[in-house]
Amino acid sequence: MKILKFGGTSVANAENIKRCIAIVEGKNDSTIVVVSALGGMTDLLQTTAVLASHKDSSYMQNYKTIEDRHLDAVRALIPVSNQASVLSNVIRQLNELETLLQGCFYLGELSSKTKDVIFSFGERLSSFIVSEAFKARGKNCVRIDSGNLIKTNNRYGRAVVDFEMSDRLIQDYFRENQFDIYVMPGFVAESKDKQITTLGRGGSDYTAAIVAAALHLSELEIWTDVSGIYTANPKVVKQARVIEQISFQEAMELSHFGAKVLYPSAIEPILPKKIDLYIKNTFEPESAGSRVTHCSLDDDRIVRGISNVDNIALMTLEGPGMVGVAGISKRLFEVLAKQDINVVFITQASSEHSICFAVTSMDAMRAEQVINEEFEFEISYGKVRAVSVELGMSIVAIVGNNIKSHQGVSGKMFSALGRNNINICAIAQGASERNISAVILEKDAKKALNVLHEAFFEEVVVQVNLFVMGVGNVGGKFIEQVQRQKLYLREHLKINLRLIAVANSTQMMVNPEGLSDIEVSELKAKGQVMQEGDFLRKITELNLRNSVLVDNTANETVAMSYHAYLRNSIGIVTCNKVACSSSMEYYKSLKSLSKKYSASFLYETNVGAGLPIIDTIKNLVASGDRILEIQAVLSGSLNFIFNAYDGGMPFVEVVKKAKELGYTEPNPYIDLSGVDVKRKLLILLRESGYFFEDVDIDVQSFLPHGGAAISEEGELYTALESQEDHFSQLLKAANDKGAKLRVVASFKQGKAEVGLREIDQLHPFYHLEGKDNIVLFYTDRYKEQPLLIKGAGAGAEVTASGIFADVIRIANKLN
Known part of the structure; x- marks a missing residue:
């Protein structure tokens, strides 16, 4: 028997559902199909319910969208001859949903219990439509009400499963019933007193894992819109690639730190049963995907993946009254637990003078209030300071079972971040030494992920992002040389030069993915207007790793702004002699800033063009x-x-x-x-x-x-x-x-x-x-x-080659 779970994007519409059906029909065994709500439906249901409870009549517009999407799916999937009964059932469920929403509107409230009932309609409707689509194709299919098999307590929103009862019910059902295809709604369960409950974030994955564990299946397939677990978020890191095999422990760490393709809840039931988990792509079913396994992996990769969590608040409780006092940590985390506030990161100074921890930004204000109330006495006597809160933070983490057996991993991680002016606000390493995590500013998260991926996964190819000021004689030749030599540099020197922006005195052209020759040539015709300071603002806004300003001008204003670039860890290569021949004070300050912010400042072409x-x-x-x-x-x-x-x-x-x-x-x-x-x-x-x-x-x-x-x-x-x-x-x-x-x-x-x-x-x-x-x-x-x-000491060609040589020096230094 096989079990496949299809996520929201996989069943977002009729066309995608047909893909899922084709995948299931390709299996040569009886198959359990667990489905999520149509893509985005749970969020839409939540928004609609909140609007209704706020007595906002616009909730009916959302309801109409919900209705249309489900009815459209039925009409596209079910032959006209079979549509009447299916449409009748769907409309009946939709009417029930509408009645609940009207109740929220009239009462002006939305209880946790009502939320669960309203949210359950997404999976209940999608599973019914999918099962009817299989039947319409002549398949021996049955739809199972998940609430009949998965029993929980009455903790609405994230119910706790009674595994002993649920396992027995699941095993009895599949022993007594014989179908080729079983379709179940994910996310939805039922309390022992017959009340609808839901399983929380990742609930559909959890449903599939509960069933797989109860039946002692050998594997579980989760079908989504990506081809597996990636070394990093592929939307942020273009070079990210699929991890073919990963251990359960590593997968748990990555999912904790924001790898959204997999939820920890999906792993918990199947881990003790040694059931392998496969992450597959509905839209590329031929791709191998990722295998999450309990077996030992025989490769020697140190870091398996990199992940991050945004919208984090870093909180610090400190004071002299904490040193040597037993029970401070217990009081701190107990008061947070009572408020159901999850702590995602903890580190403590060895002096016991401070405890630093992180919570989600949405919990920060409530956490601050309850902690200050708990330590009100100590705060009033100056033994403990009021808890400090830093918003706009992100956690980045590298994960791998082999981290603990290799020296220098943390040094490599932090030096890579430091070279790119990414400030580390807090550090933690798990006792298992399976992950190293750091809290950084959220604005630096994208750069950090790319920097770390380059350091740990890419073929020692250093990417340098060039921002070229001045495209006249020297600048034009430099750009020509860069574009001509890009392939050679990548193949032979492992350097990837990307021309991100070019500018003259009044215009600039920018492409974060790299400018083509055509785009560069269109600077005067299509470039955006540039005023003083715009070029620097654009570079800092993009916040790309290994950014380098190449100044091919003789402009004094540009030269006298070098300090601002260096302070942002933007390297400088220049043939402009103004800066280094200005006051000795400014010359020395640029040298100092270059060292302080690890930003190269090279000007070989200031004297003798390309001569060393x-x-x-x-x-x-x-x-x-x-x-x-x-x-x-x-x-x-x-x-x-x-x-x-x-x-x-x-x-x-x-x-x-x-x-x-x-x-x-x-x-x-x-x-x-x-x-x-x-x-x-x-x-x-x-x-x-x-x-x-x-x-x-x-x-x-x-x-x-x-x-x-x-x-x-x-x-x-x-x-x-x-x-x-x-x-x-x-x-x-x-x-x-x-x-x-x-x-x-x-x-x-x-x-x-x-x-x-x-x-x-x-x-x-x-x-x-x-x-x-x-x-x-x-x-x-x-x-x-x-x-x-x-x-030769003059000429655009030799000067440009000297500038090019300085750029390569920077790249070799980063390598």
């Missing part, structure tokens, strides 16, 4: 070396300009060409004035451990006096054109000496300066080609022969 200059300094300093002197050509754009300026083309045209090729800053004045080089030198000095401010670096401008004060691009070009003689004289003077012009940044003996220099043929800077940069570091270890770094 900053990284080299960090390694030198970390290894104990000391930078004594720096000689460098740090502007690829200026190097290109002075290499290309040979007298054959006016200086202004060379500058325009450099701008067109993407070598200069958005405003070439930043390069020509020496500001860009000064910023780079300032960053190098700070990275070398020196305390330098902007004013400490002497810039000797090669621009004529009139041009030095011009920052408007159009005016700058006009000024450069009018002062061609000045630049031709600089070129002639260098050529007469056999030298070349280079803008050199230098540091020695505490003095830093930037200026145009005539470089002779023996100097390493003389043969510097095109847009190349070069840096010479003289250190304690490199005194005579300097450490030299040379290569």
Whole structure:
């Protein structure tokens, strides 16, 4: 004999019921079918009853919906020739329901006993319709009134089953009756004095489990709308997958912590009878589903699943009067038990100074009141403080039988949460060491589930969510490189880069699932309007794990908002030099925030585009070396300009060409004035451990006096054109000496300066080609022969590749 239970979504309408019928007909044995109410019907019945008891006449609109859904199901499932008697029976039951609702309306009350009767109509009607559908197909089917077999006390809403009597009645019935298909309403039972009762949350699963246990069946199948128990909620964690096998103990833990596909009540009757439980999908019947078993599992998976419970209130009772005083815990939990308030989480300080526990948010106010009343005397004398209540919390838990035999599981869990700025408010581990649970803010629950699933279940593939500010020359190339290399990174480096948002100065485009190439290209046409602070607000609102801001702009406002990103544990990769070359105070604060909130702050492209200059300094300093002197050509754009300026083309045209090729800053004045080089030198000095401010670096401008004060691009070009003689004289003077012009940044003996220099043929800077940069570091270890770094120092492609490299550094750090 088989027993199958079909949930509400499985019998939500006629089409779904036909699926259930097909599944049952595929069984080669007599079958017991336990059905829930039509999908959403129990909630609708409850809402209708409450409206009626509040004398709200709109309850009749709900009743009409209830009536229509059941009558529509009959008309779709039963042939016209057989409909009359079935419709008559259904209408009779509906009339009875309507009478009860009218009574609630006239009396203005809704007792627990009346609730049970009203709520029972969902399963009573659905089971009758399903049984008649089987009969209409010529099946040898009978409908059983569950109340005749399952006997309870009179605790309405969650009746307690008399298993001795119920087991005897179930066994007698199935011994004396022989049918191919038995259909029973779930959830509904009957007290010993013939009053309708219900079995509470998960009552239909409970009904099926009671019958399976009484008959000593080998297995129980629960059919629902998912393909089994998942490693995490698949609606929240897209990478969640079905757990093929799980122990009863693990399943109990997961169901306690919110795995809604299974209720603890369904496990209790069958666990001692060693009956296996299968969770199957009505809409994918060929899927294997999940097997919940009493047998030992031979795999070595440490964590079997991750679950969470939302709408939690964290409560704390503390005070000096609790230390060493016997009976405090008894009084606390006894007063909660008397109010039928369930405690879902408990932890206590070893000092006995405080007890922390969690209840559902709906019970929080009542719990606060009764606890403060119970400890009124101690509170009045300051021995105990009034209980504190923190709302908006969630419990996340990892579950697995093997947790107890593996070291470092809790460390892995908490470090994964900590890296993503998920604050842990309380921690508990069961005595069985089968679960580790933590209370966090509910707003962080989705991120926490994804972070933990990535840590314990995914193939060591780190997901990094990118938010790109600036999609011009550099930003556009960066996005191209990311999209081109995504597959390679996933296959070879186990890194999954997702482009979540892009923005320019006025618009942004966001897709939490990742932007496609087409969406990125539509930024200007379809992007939403963006004002200052909107980009940060969107990132924090999405609250995705491993979020990284990629700043490809030269915008000061963006740079001066980095602290806000870091405080939200959002990593930053930037080629924007403004932040690191602003005040020393701000520079140091960003470094500090990066460490405090575990948010990477990388800016290798601030100096030398894709050249590893900053990284080299960090390694030198970390290894104990000391930078004594720096000689460098740090502007690829200026190097290109002075290499290309040979007298054959006016200086202004060379500058325009450099701008067109993407070598200069958005405003070439930043390069020509020496500001860009000064910023780079300032960053190098700070990275070398020196305390330098902007004013400490002497810039000797090669621009004529009139041009030095011009920052408007159009005016700058006009000024450069009018002062061609000045630049031709600089070129002639260098050529007469056999030298070349280079803008050199230098540091020695505490003095830093930037200026145009005539470089002779023996100097390493003389043969510097095109847009190349070069840096010479003289250190304690490199005194005579300097450490030299040379290569392309400008251009969108190489700068973008440097940014890309920093993003990969972050991903490798997370791995």
